[in-house]
Amino acid sequence: xxxxxxxxxxxxxxxxxxxxxxxxxxxxxxxxxxxxxxxxxxxxxxxxxxxxxxxxxxxxxxxxxxxxxxxxxxxxxxxxxxxxxxxxxxxxxxxxxxxxxxxxxxxxxxxxxxxxxxxxxxxxxxxxxxxxxxxxxxxxxxxxxxxxxxxxxxxxxxxxxxxxxxxxxxxxxxxxxxxxxxxxxxxxxxxxxxxxxxxxxxxxxxxxxxx
Numbered sequence: 327x328x329x330x331x332x333x334x335x336x337x338x339x340x341x342x343x344x345x346x347x348x349x350x351x352x353x354x355x356x357x358x359x360x361x362x363x364x365x366x367x368x369x370x371x372x373x374x375x376x377x378x379x380x381x382x383x384x385x386x387x388x389x390x391x392x393x394x395x396x397x398x399x400x401x402x403x404x405x406x407x408x409x410x411x412x413x414x415x416x417x418x419x420x421x422x423x424x425x426x427x428x429x430x431x432x433x434x435x436x437x438x439x440x441x442x443x444x445x446x447x448x449x450x451x452x453x454x455x456x457x458x459x460x461x462x463x464x465x466x467x468x469x470x471x472x473x474x475x476x477x478x479x480x481x482x483x484x485x486x487x488x489x490x491x492x493x494x495x496x497x498x499x500x501x502x503x504x505x506x507x508x509x510x511x512x513x514x515x516x517x518x519x520x521x522x523x524x525x526x527x528x529x530x531x532x533x534x535x536x537x
Contacts, residue, residue, distance in 0.1 A: 335404045337407055341399070342403070342404075345383075345396065346392070352386075362382055362450070363378070364378050364437070366437060366444065380430055380431065395456050398459075399452070421523060425462060426459065427455070429455040429512045430512075433457070433458070433509075433511040434449075435511075436508075437507050453512065454512030457493070457510075459516060460486055462519070468481065486513075
């Protein structure tokens with residue numbers, strides 16, 4: 327039930343609703359895109375524009391981009407918040423919010439540095455933060471079975487690497503305004519934050535494979 331999501335995973339619920347709502351609104355409002363998209367040229371030169379590193383993660387290029395990211399978040403974001411609460415109590419909600427926001431910001435920094443002199447470059451999407459959520463979840467439950475395209479069973483850790491592999495390919499080949507570079511840095515941020523919060527997680531991960 328919807329109320330169960332709101333009560334048990336309030337942070338994931340707010341992120342999901344806000345991202346879907348703002349993305350849909352922006353689809354028909356180009357002015358919103360201009361204000362919320364990441365513009366490295368401006369961010370690098372004007373500290374008052376740093377919030378773009380967060381606002382750009384609340385909008386998406388089109389329905390395909392939005393649905394892909396939100397399906398991934400739905401499968402892993404709500405579950406991860408529940409896992410962190412189970413591990414740490416109510417402060418787990420704060421851990422989840424922190425992981426998401428920090429990953430959203432840190433995953434944009436390499437792009438800002440790379441594109442700081444490219445006035446025509448813009449990007450958007452929550453992919454960096456969602457990669458962090460995905461790879462944090464994988465550290466806890468790497469063998470969880472998912473169904474790719476709703477039909478093909480696949481372990482979570484394989485899904486994660488396929489997801490990341492696509493994003494690395496897209497960062498080199500796609501010209502769609504989506505910040506595909508952020509996937510890699512978001513994934514690394516998710517792994518690092520989870521390791522800092524739960525240093526035992528590497529041993530737990532290895533044990534899932536009998537190591």
